[in-house]
Amino acid sequence: MTIKLVNKLKPGLTALLITASLSVPAAPVTLDQIVAIVNDDIVLQSELNDTEQSIRSRLAAQGRAIPDDQILQRQILDRLILENIQLQLGEQQGIRVSDSELNSALERIASRSGLSLEQFRETLIAEGQNYTEARQQIRTEMLIQKIQQRIVSSRIRVSQQEIDNFLTSEQGQQQNAANYRLSQILIGVPLQATPEMIQKAEQQAKVVAEQLNAGVDFSATAIAQSQGPNALKGGDIGWRKLNEIPEQFAAVVKDLNPGQFSTPVRSPSGFHILKVNDKQGSSVQLVEQVKVRHILLSPNEIRSPAQTRREIETLYQRLRNGVPFEEIAKQYSDDAGSGSQGGSLGWAQPGQMVPEFEQVMFNTDPGQTSAPFESRFGWHILKVEDRRQQDMGEEMQANQARSSIRQRKYNEELQNWLREIRSQAYIELK
Numbered sequence: 001m002t003i004k005l006v007n008k009l010k011p012g013l014t015a016l017l018i019t020a021s022l023s024v025p026a027a028p029v030t031l032d033q034i035v036a037i038v039n040d041d042i043v044l045q046s047e048l049n050d051t052e053q054s055i056r057s058r059l060a061a062q063g064r065a066i067p068d069d070q071i072l073q074r075q076i077l078d079r080l081i082l083e084n085i086q087l088q089l090g091e092q093q094g095i096r097v098s099d100s101e102l103n104s105a106l107e108r109i110a111s112r113s114g115l116s117l118e119q120f121r122e123t124l125i126a127e128g129q130n131y132t133e134a135r136q137q138i139r140t141e142m143l144i145q146k147i148q149q150r151i152v153s154s155r156i157r158v159s160q161q162e163i164d165n166f167l168t169s170e171q172g173q174q175q176n177a178a179n180y181r182l183s184q185i186l187i188g189v190p191l192q193a194t195p196e197m198i199q200k201a202e203q204q205a206k207v208v209a210e211q212l213n214a215g216v217d218f219s220a221t222a223i224a225q226s227q228g229p230n231a232l233k234g235g236d237i238g239w240r241k242l243n244e245i246p247e248q249f250a251a252v253v254k255d256l257n258p259g260q261f262s263t264p265v266r267s268p269s270g271f272h273i274l275k276v277n278d279k280q281g282s283s284v285q286l287v288e289q290v291k292v293r294h295i296l297l298s299p300n301e302i303r304s305p306a307q308t309r310r311e312i313e314t315l316y317q318r319l320r321n322g323v324p325f326e327e328i329a330k331q332y333s334d335d336a337g338s339g340s341q342g343g344s345l346g347w348a349q350p351g352q353m354v355p356e357f358e359q360v361m362f363n364t365d366p367g368q369t370s371a372p373f374e375s376r377f378g379w380h381i382l383k384v385e386d387r388r389q390q391d392m393g394e395e396m397q398a399n400q401a402r403s404s405i406r407q408r409k410y411n412e413e414l415q416n417w418l419r420e421i422r423s424q425a426y427i428e429l430k
Helices: 003-008 014-024 047-063 069-092 099-112 117-126 131-153 159-169 197-211 218-227 247-254 305-320 326-332 353-361 394-424
Strands: 032-037 041-044 179-188 236-241 264-267 270-279 288-296 345-347 373-374 379-392 427-428
Touching: 003 047, 032 047, 041 047, 041 069, 047 069, 069 131, 069 218, 069 394, 099 131, 117 131, 131 394, 159 394, 179 197, 179 218, 197 218, 197 270, 236 288, 247 264, 247 270, 270 305, 270 345, 288 326, 288 353, 305 379, 353 373, 353 379
Parallel strands: none
Antiparallel strands: 032 041, 032 427, 179 236, 179 270, 264 270, 288 345, 288 379, 373 379
Protein backbone atom coordinates (compact mmCIF):
# COMPACT_ATOMS: atom_id res chain seq x y z
CA MET A 1 0.00 0.00 0.00
CA THR A 2 1.47 3.40 -1.03
CA ILE A 3 1.81 6.33 1.36
CA LYS A 4 -0.64 8.35 -0.74
CA LEU A 5 -3.24 5.60 -0.54
CA VAL A 6 -2.76 5.26 3.23
CA ASN A 7 -3.19 9.03 3.67
CA LYS A 8 -6.33 9.08 1.58
CA LEU A 9 -8.15 6.22 3.33
CA LYS A 10 -10.64 7.23 6.00
CA PRO A 11 -9.40 7.46 9.61
CA GLY A 12 -9.26 4.05 11.26
CA LEU A 13 -9.30 2.14 7.99
CA THR A 14 -5.52 1.75 7.87
CA ALA A 15 -5.47 0.38 11.39
CA LEU A 16 -8.24 -2.04 10.46
CA LEU A 17 -6.23 -3.28 7.49
CA ILE A 18 -3.13 -3.78 9.62
CA THR A 19 -5.13 -5.62 12.31
CA ALA A 20 -6.79 -7.80 9.72
CA SER A 21 -3.43 -8.78 8.23
CA LEU A 22 -2.23 -10.03 11.64
CA SER A 23 -5.37 -11.92 12.63
CA VAL A 24 -6.73 -15.32 11.75
CA PRO A 25 -8.39 -15.39 8.31
CA ALA A 26 -12.05 -14.51 8.58
CA ALA A 27 -14.97 -13.82 6.30
CA PRO A 28 -14.24 -11.09 3.72
CA VAL A 29 -15.12 -7.57 4.87
CA THR A 30 -15.87 -4.92 2.23
CA LEU A 31 -13.78 -1.85 3.00
CA ASP A 32 -13.27 1.12 0.73
CA GLN A 33 -12.60 0.54 -2.94
CA ILE A 34 -10.58 2.31 -5.60
CA VAL A 35 -12.80 3.39 -8.49
CA ALA A 36 -10.09 5.16 -10.52
CA ILE A 37 -6.33 5.58 -10.61
CA VAL A 38 -5.38 9.09 -11.72
CA ASN A 39 -1.65 9.57 -12.36
CA ASP A 40 -0.08 9.14 -8.90
CA ASP A 41 -3.35 9.35 -6.97
CA ILE A 42 -6.66 7.53 -6.63
CA VAL A 43 -10.38 8.18 -6.43
CA LEU A 44 -12.17 6.14 -3.77
CA GLN A 45 -15.68 4.75 -3.78
CA SER A 46 -16.33 6.70 -0.56
CA GLU A 47 -15.46 9.96 -2.35
CA LEU A 48 -17.88 9.08 -5.14
CA ASN A 49 -20.62 8.16 -2.65
CA ASP A 50 -20.15 11.28 -0.50
CA THR A 51 -20.16 13.60 -3.52
CA GLU A 52 -23.22 11.86 -4.97
CA GLN A 53 -25.11 12.22 -1.69
CA SER A 54 -24.21 15.91 -1.48
CA ILE A 55 -25.28 16.59 -5.07
CA ARG A 56 -28.53 14.65 -4.70
CA SER A 57 -29.38 16.67 -1.59
CA ARG A 58 -28.60 19.94 -3.37
CA LEU A 59 -30.61 19.05 -6.47
CA ALA A 60 -33.55 17.96 -4.32
CA ALA A 61 -33.40 21.19 -2.30
CA GLN A 62 -33.42 23.18 -5.57
CA GLY A 63 -36.36 21.19 -6.90
CA ARG A 64 -34.35 19.91 -9.88
CA ALA A 65 -34.88 16.55 -11.52
CA ILE A 66 -32.28 13.94 -10.59
CA PRO A 67 -30.97 11.74 -13.43
CA ASP A 68 -30.74 7.97 -13.03
CA ASP A 69 -27.94 6.50 -10.92
CA GLN A 70 -25.66 5.43 -13.76
CA ILE A 71 -25.69 8.81 -15.52
CA LEU A 72 -25.23 10.78 -12.30
CA GLN A 73 -22.36 8.58 -11.10
CA ARG A 74 -20.61 8.90 -14.47
CA GLN A 75 -20.85 12.69 -14.33
CA ILE A 76 -19.59 12.77 -10.75
CA LEU A 77 -16.69 10.41 -11.45
CA ASP A 78 -15.65 12.51 -14.45
CA ARG A 79 -15.66 15.61 -12.26
CA LEU A 80 -13.69 13.92 -9.46
CA ILE A 81 -11.07 12.70 -11.93
CA LEU A 82 -10.65 16.18 -13.42
CA GLU A 83 -10.48 17.76 -9.96
CA ASN A 84 -7.88 15.18 -8.93
CA ILE A 85 -5.67 16.00 -11.92
CA GLN A 86 -5.88 19.73 -11.15
CA LEU A 87 -5.09 19.24 -7.47
CA GLN A 88 -2.02 17.20 -8.35
CA LEU A 89 -0.82 19.98 -10.66
CA GLY A 90 -1.44 22.53 -7.91
CA GLU A 91 0.56 20.45 -5.44
CA GLN A 92 3.45 20.22 -7.89
CA GLN A 93 3.49 24.01 -8.23
CA GLY A 94 3.13 24.67 -4.51
CA ILE A 95 -0.27 26.37 -4.80
CA ARG A 96 -2.05 26.55 -1.44
CA VAL A 97 -5.09 28.12 0.22
CA SER A 98 -4.08 29.52 3.60
CA ASP A 99 -6.27 29.35 6.68
CA SER A 100 -6.67 33.14 6.60
CA GLU A 101 -7.89 33.02 2.98
CA LEU A 102 -10.31 30.24 3.86
CA ASN A 103 -11.60 32.05 6.95
CA SER A 104 -12.15 35.24 4.95
CA ALA A 105 -14.12 33.30 2.34
CA LEU A 106 -16.24 31.61 5.01
CA GLU A 107 -16.92 34.98 6.65
CA ARG A 108 -18.09 36.39 3.31
CA ILE A 109 -20.37 33.37 2.79
CA ALA A 110 -21.77 33.76 6.30
CA SER A 111 -22.25 37.54 5.98
CA ARG A 112 -24.36 37.08 2.83
CA SER A 113 -26.85 35.30 5.08
CA GLY A 114 -26.50 37.92 7.80
CA LEU A 115 -24.59 35.53 10.07
CA SER A 116 -21.30 35.59 11.92
CA LEU A 117 -18.85 32.78 11.23
CA GLU A 118 -19.81 31.04 14.49
CA GLN A 119 -23.53 31.36 13.68
CA PHE A 120 -22.84 29.97 10.19
CA ARG A 121 -21.05 26.98 11.75
CA GLU A 122 -23.94 26.37 14.19
CA THR A 123 -26.48 26.60 11.35
CA LEU A 124 -24.67 23.97 9.29
CA ILE A 125 -24.46 21.62 12.28
CA ALA A 126 -28.16 22.17 13.05
CA GLU A 127 -28.96 21.19 9.45
CA GLY A 128 -27.07 17.93 9.93
CA GLN A 129 -23.97 18.90 7.98
CA ASN A 130 -20.40 18.24 9.07
CA TYR A 131 -18.75 21.65 9.46
CA THR A 132 -15.22 20.26 9.09
CA GLU A 133 -16.14 18.53 5.84
CA ALA A 134 -17.95 21.63 4.53
CA ARG A 135 -14.90 23.73 5.36
CA GLN A 136 -12.63 21.29 3.52
CA GLN A 137 -14.95 21.26 0.50
CA ILE A 138 -14.84 25.06 0.29
CA ARG A 139 -11.04 24.97 0.60
CA THR A 140 -10.87 22.47 -2.27
CA GLU A 141 -13.13 24.60 -4.48
CA MET A 142 -11.02 27.68 -3.72
CA LEU A 143 -7.83 25.75 -4.42
CA ILE A 144 -9.06 24.51 -7.80
CA GLN A 145 -10.10 28.03 -8.76
CA LYS A 146 -6.69 29.33 -7.67
CA ILE A 147 -4.91 26.62 -9.69
CA GLN A 148 -6.99 27.42 -12.78
CA GLN A 149 -6.36 31.15 -12.47
CA ARG A 150 -2.62 30.72 -11.88
CA ILE A 151 -1.97 28.27 -14.71
CA VAL A 152 -4.51 29.39 -17.30
CA SER A 153 -3.81 33.10 -16.82
CA SER A 154 -0.11 32.47 -17.50
CA ARG A 155 -1.08 31.14 -20.94
CA ILE A 156 -2.91 34.34 -21.92
CA ARG A 157 -1.42 37.44 -23.54
CA VAL A 158 -3.29 40.60 -24.58
CA SER A 159 -1.48 42.90 -27.00
CA GLN A 160 -2.02 46.64 -27.43
CA GLN A 161 -3.13 45.95 -30.98
CA GLU A 162 -5.88 43.64 -29.70
CA ILE A 163 -7.03 46.38 -27.31
CA ASP A 164 -7.07 48.99 -30.09
CA ASN A 165 -8.97 46.65 -32.41
CA PHE A 166 -11.48 45.87 -29.67
CA LEU A 167 -12.15 49.53 -28.89
CA THR A 168 -12.90 50.31 -32.54
CA SER A 169 -15.06 47.20 -33.03
CA GLU A 170 -18.81 47.05 -32.63
CA GLN A 171 -18.35 44.95 -29.51
CA GLY A 172 -15.97 47.50 -28.02
CA GLN A 173 -18.49 50.27 -28.61
CA GLN A 174 -21.06 48.24 -26.71
CA GLN A 175 -19.01 47.95 -23.51
CA ASN A 176 -22.07 48.89 -21.51
CA ALA A 177 -24.45 46.65 -23.39
CA ALA A 178 -26.66 44.05 -21.77
CA ASN A 179 -25.58 41.26 -19.42
CA TYR A 180 -26.88 37.76 -20.08
CA ARG A 181 -27.35 34.98 -17.52
CA LEU A 182 -26.40 31.92 -19.56
CA SER A 183 -26.53 28.15 -19.32
CA GLN A 184 -25.09 25.65 -21.75
CA ILE A 185 -25.23 22.00 -22.69
CA LEU A 186 -21.96 20.82 -24.22
CA ILE A 187 -21.67 17.66 -26.25
CA GLY A 188 -17.88 17.44 -26.35
CA VAL A 189 -15.47 16.10 -28.90
CA PRO A 190 -12.01 14.86 -27.84
CA LEU A 191 -8.73 16.26 -29.06
CA GLN A 192 -7.78 14.96 -32.52
CA ALA A 193 -11.31 13.63 -33.04
CA THR A 194 -12.03 11.70 -36.22
CA PRO A 195 -14.75 12.89 -38.63
CA GLU A 196 -16.91 10.01 -37.44
CA MET A 197 -16.57 11.12 -33.80
CA ILE A 198 -17.48 14.71 -34.72
CA GLN A 199 -20.49 13.53 -36.72
CA LYS A 200 -21.66 11.37 -33.80
CA ALA A 201 -21.37 14.30 -31.37
CA GLU A 202 -23.27 16.57 -33.75
CA GLN A 203 -26.06 14.04 -34.08
CA GLN A 204 -26.28 13.70 -30.30
CA ALA A 205 -26.51 17.48 -29.95
CA LYS A 206 -29.37 17.58 -32.46
CA VAL A 207 -31.23 14.90 -30.51
CA VAL A 208 -30.78 16.91 -27.30
CA ALA A 209 -32.07 20.03 -29.05
CA GLU A 210 -35.15 18.11 -30.23
CA GLN A 211 -35.78 16.92 -26.67
CA LEU A 212 -35.56 20.51 -25.40
CA ASN A 213 -37.96 21.70 -28.10
CA ALA A 214 -40.35 18.98 -26.95
CA GLY A 215 -40.37 20.49 -23.47
CA VAL A 216 -37.67 18.58 -21.59
CA ASP A 217 -36.18 20.62 -18.73
CA PHE A 218 -32.90 22.32 -19.77
CA SER A 219 -31.28 22.09 -16.33
CA ALA A 220 -32.06 18.39 -15.90
CA THR A 221 -30.79 17.68 -19.40
CA ALA A 222 -27.54 19.53 -18.67
CA ILE A 223 -27.02 17.49 -15.51
CA ALA A 224 -27.65 14.24 -17.36
CA GLN A 225 -25.92 14.83 -20.69
CA SER A 226 -23.68 17.93 -20.74
CA GLN A 227 -19.91 17.43 -20.69
CA GLY A 228 -19.24 21.04 -19.71
CA PRO A 229 -17.57 21.89 -16.38
CA ASN A 230 -20.83 23.30 -14.96
CA ALA A 231 -23.01 20.34 -15.90
CA LEU A 232 -23.89 19.50 -12.30
CA LYS A 233 -25.08 23.10 -11.81
CA GLY A 234 -27.66 22.62 -14.52
CA GLY A 235 -25.24 24.09 -17.06
CA ASP A 236 -25.34 27.54 -15.41
CA ILE A 237 -22.28 29.60 -16.43
CA GLY A 238 -23.38 32.87 -14.80
CA TRP A 239 -23.62 36.44 -16.11
CA ARG A 240 -21.69 37.35 -19.24
CA LYS A 241 -21.51 40.29 -21.61
CA LEU A 242 -21.40 39.56 -25.31
CA ASN A 243 -17.78 40.73 -25.45
CA GLU A 244 -16.82 38.13 -22.84
CA ILE A 245 -17.89 35.08 -24.82
CA PRO A 246 -16.59 33.68 -28.12
CA GLU A 247 -17.85 35.58 -31.16
CA GLN A 248 -19.78 32.63 -32.58
CA PHE A 249 -21.67 32.38 -29.25
CA ALA A 250 -22.28 36.14 -29.05
CA ALA A 251 -23.79 36.13 -32.54
CA VAL A 252 -26.36 33.59 -31.34
CA VAL A 253 -27.02 34.87 -27.82
CA LYS A 254 -27.82 38.46 -28.86
CA ASP A 255 -30.87 37.24 -30.78
CA LEU A 256 -32.26 35.17 -27.89
CA ASN A 257 -34.81 36.37 -25.34
CA PRO A 258 -34.88 35.13 -21.73
CA GLY A 259 -36.08 31.53 -21.65
CA GLN A 260 -34.98 30.78 -25.22
CA PHE A 261 -32.14 28.48 -26.25
CA SER A 262 -30.09 28.07 -29.41
CA THR A 263 -29.61 25.33 -31.92
CA PRO A 264 -26.24 23.51 -31.51
CA VAL A 265 -23.25 25.83 -32.03
CA ARG A 266 -19.90 24.35 -33.07
CA SER A 267 -16.65 25.23 -31.25
CA PRO A 268 -13.29 23.44 -30.86
CA SER A 269 -14.65 21.87 -27.64
CA GLY A 270 -17.74 20.39 -29.28
CA PHE A 271 -21.36 21.37 -29.85
CA HIS A 272 -23.00 23.86 -27.47
CA ILE A 273 -26.67 24.56 -26.85
CA LEU A 274 -26.91 27.99 -25.17
CA LYS A 275 -29.83 29.23 -23.11
CA VAL A 276 -30.52 32.80 -21.98
CA ASN A 277 -31.98 32.60 -18.46
CA ASP A 278 -32.11 36.35 -17.82
CA LYS A 279 -30.98 39.65 -19.29
CA GLN A 280 -30.03 42.97 -17.69
CA GLY A 281 -29.24 46.28 -19.34
CA SER A 282 -26.38 48.50 -18.20
CA SER A 283 -26.16 52.22 -18.82
CA VAL A 284 -23.59 53.26 -16.19
CA GLN A 285 -21.34 55.94 -17.66
CA LEU A 286 -19.88 57.46 -14.48
CA VAL A 287 -17.76 55.98 -11.73
CA GLU A 288 -17.66 57.34 -8.18
CA GLN A 289 -14.06 57.83 -7.07
CA VAL A 290 -12.76 58.61 -3.60
CA LYS A 291 -9.46 60.31 -2.78
CA VAL A 292 -8.28 58.51 0.32
CA ARG A 293 -5.37 58.04 2.73
CA HIS A 294 -4.90 55.20 5.19
CA ILE A 295 -2.78 53.90 8.04
CA LEU A 296 -2.24 50.15 8.29
CA LEU A 297 -0.98 48.14 11.26
CA SER A 298 -0.54 44.40 10.68
CA PRO A 299 0.05 41.68 13.29
CA ASN A 300 3.49 40.07 13.03
CA GLU A 301 5.94 37.88 14.96
CA ILE A 302 6.57 40.67 17.45
CA ARG A 303 3.11 42.26 17.65
CA SER A 304 0.10 40.07 18.45
CA PRO A 305 -3.39 40.77 17.05
CA ALA A 306 -4.46 42.15 20.44
CA GLN A 307 -1.42 44.43 20.62
CA THR A 308 -2.05 45.58 17.06
CA ARG A 309 -5.59 46.62 17.94
CA ARG A 310 -4.42 48.52 21.05
CA GLU A 311 -1.76 50.36 19.03
CA ILE A 312 -4.19 51.37 16.26
CA GLU A 313 -6.57 52.73 18.94
CA THR A 314 -3.69 54.77 20.39
CA LEU A 315 -2.91 56.22 16.93
CA TYR A 316 -6.60 57.02 16.46
CA GLN A 317 -6.64 59.01 19.69
CA ARG A 318 -3.57 60.96 18.53
CA LEU A 319 -5.40 61.83 15.30
CA ARG A 320 -8.42 63.01 17.32
CA ASN A 321 -6.05 65.16 19.35
CA GLY A 322 -4.93 66.96 16.20
CA VAL A 323 -1.75 65.17 15.08
CA PRO A 324 -1.65 65.35 11.23
CA PHE A 325 -2.75 62.17 9.46
CA GLU A 326 0.21 62.31 7.04
CA GLU A 327 2.71 62.51 9.90
CA ILE A 328 1.38 59.40 11.66
CA ALA A 329 1.09 57.46 8.36
CA LYS A 330 4.74 58.18 7.48
CA GLN A 331 5.94 57.14 10.90
CA TYR A 332 3.78 54.13 11.75
CA SER A 333 1.96 52.66 8.70
CA ASP A 334 2.98 49.13 7.70
CA ASP A 335 2.00 49.88 4.10
CA ALA A 336 5.41 51.09 3.00
CA GLY A 337 4.25 52.25 -0.43
CA SER A 338 1.52 54.59 0.75
CA GLY A 339 3.14 55.30 4.10
CA SER A 340 6.03 57.16 2.49
CA GLN A 341 3.40 59.34 0.77
CA GLY A 342 1.61 60.18 4.01
CA GLY A 343 -0.80 57.27 3.54
CA SER A 344 -2.02 58.50 0.14
CA LEU A 345 -3.77 55.91 -2.05
CA GLY A 346 -4.83 58.48 -4.63
CA TRP A 347 -8.22 58.16 -6.30
CA ALA A 348 -9.85 54.78 -5.58
CA GLN A 349 -12.95 53.33 -7.20
CA PRO A 350 -15.20 50.29 -6.68
CA GLY A 351 -13.43 46.97 -7.07
CA GLN A 352 -9.94 48.19 -6.22
CA MET A 353 -9.95 47.60 -2.47
CA VAL A 354 -10.98 44.72 -0.22
CA PRO A 355 -14.70 44.80 0.73
CA GLU A 356 -14.11 45.89 4.34
CA PHE A 357 -12.04 48.87 3.17
CA GLU A 358 -14.51 49.90 0.47
CA GLN A 359 -17.46 49.76 2.84
CA VAL A 360 -15.83 52.23 5.23
CA MET A 361 -14.40 54.36 2.41
CA PHE A 362 -17.76 54.91 0.72
CA ASN A 363 -19.50 55.59 4.04
CA THR A 364 -17.05 58.25 5.25
CA ASP A 365 -17.68 61.89 4.33
CA PRO A 366 -14.96 64.07 2.75
CA GLY A 367 -12.69 65.57 5.40
CA GLN A 368 -13.58 62.87 7.93
CA THR A 369 -11.37 60.16 9.48
CA SER A 370 -12.79 56.72 10.15
CA ALA A 371 -12.59 54.76 13.40
CA PRO A 372 -10.17 51.80 13.29
CA PHE A 373 -11.49 48.79 11.36
CA GLU A 374 -10.11 45.38 10.44
CA SER A 375 -9.51 43.63 7.11
CA ARG A 376 -7.52 40.53 6.25
CA PHE A 377 -4.42 42.75 6.00
CA GLY A 378 -4.69 44.08 9.56
CA TRP A 379 -6.16 47.22 11.19
CA HIS A 380 -6.79 50.41 9.19
CA ILE A 381 -7.67 54.02 9.77
CA LEU A 382 -8.64 55.94 6.64
CA LYS A 383 -9.22 59.57 5.79
CA VAL A 384 -11.45 60.61 2.89
CA GLU A 385 -10.18 63.81 1.26
CA ASP A 386 -12.57 64.20 -1.67
CA ARG A 387 -15.14 62.52 -3.92
CA ARG A 388 -15.95 62.86 -7.60
CA GLN A 389 -18.00 61.32 -10.39
CA GLN A 390 -15.54 60.50 -13.15
CA ASP A 391 -16.44 59.91 -16.77
CA MET A 392 -14.99 56.72 -18.21
CA GLY A 393 -11.86 58.02 -19.89
CA GLU A 394 -9.59 56.41 -22.41
CA GLU A 395 -7.49 54.71 -19.75
CA MET A 396 -10.50 53.10 -18.10
CA GLN A 397 -11.91 52.03 -21.45
CA ALA A 398 -8.59 50.44 -22.34
CA ASN A 399 -8.46 48.65 -18.98
CA GLN A 400 -12.01 47.43 -19.43
CA ALA A 401 -11.20 46.28 -22.95
CA ARG A 402 -8.13 44.42 -21.68
CA SER A 403 -10.23 42.79 -18.97
CA SER A 404 -12.93 41.75 -21.44
CA ILE A 405 -10.39 40.27 -23.86
CA ARG A 406 -8.64 38.42 -21.04
CA GLN A 407 -11.96 37.08 -19.73
CA ARG A 408 -12.94 35.84 -23.18
CA LYS A 409 -9.53 34.27 -23.72
CA TYR A 410 -9.59 32.81 -20.21
CA ASN A 411 -12.92 31.06 -20.77
CA GLU A 412 -11.68 29.57 -24.04
CA GLU A 413 -8.24 28.66 -22.71
CA LEU A 414 -9.69 27.06 -19.56
CA GLN A 415 -11.67 24.62 -21.70
CA ASN A 416 -8.61 23.86 -23.82
CA TRP A 417 -6.43 23.37 -20.74
CA LEU A 418 -8.93 21.04 -19.04
CA ARG A 419 -9.09 18.90 -22.17
CA GLU A 420 -5.30 18.85 -22.44
CA ILE A 421 -4.61 17.78 -18.86
CA ARG A 422 -7.30 15.10 -19.10
CA SER A 423 -5.87 13.72 -22.35
CA GLN A 424 -2.32 13.72 -20.93
CA ALA A 425 -3.21 12.05 -17.62
CA TYR A 426 -2.96 8.34 -16.88
CA ILE A 427 -6.48 7.26 -15.94
CA GLU A 428 -7.50 3.70 -15.12
CA LEU A 429 -11.09 2.97 -14.16
CA LYS A 430 -11.64 0.06 -11.79
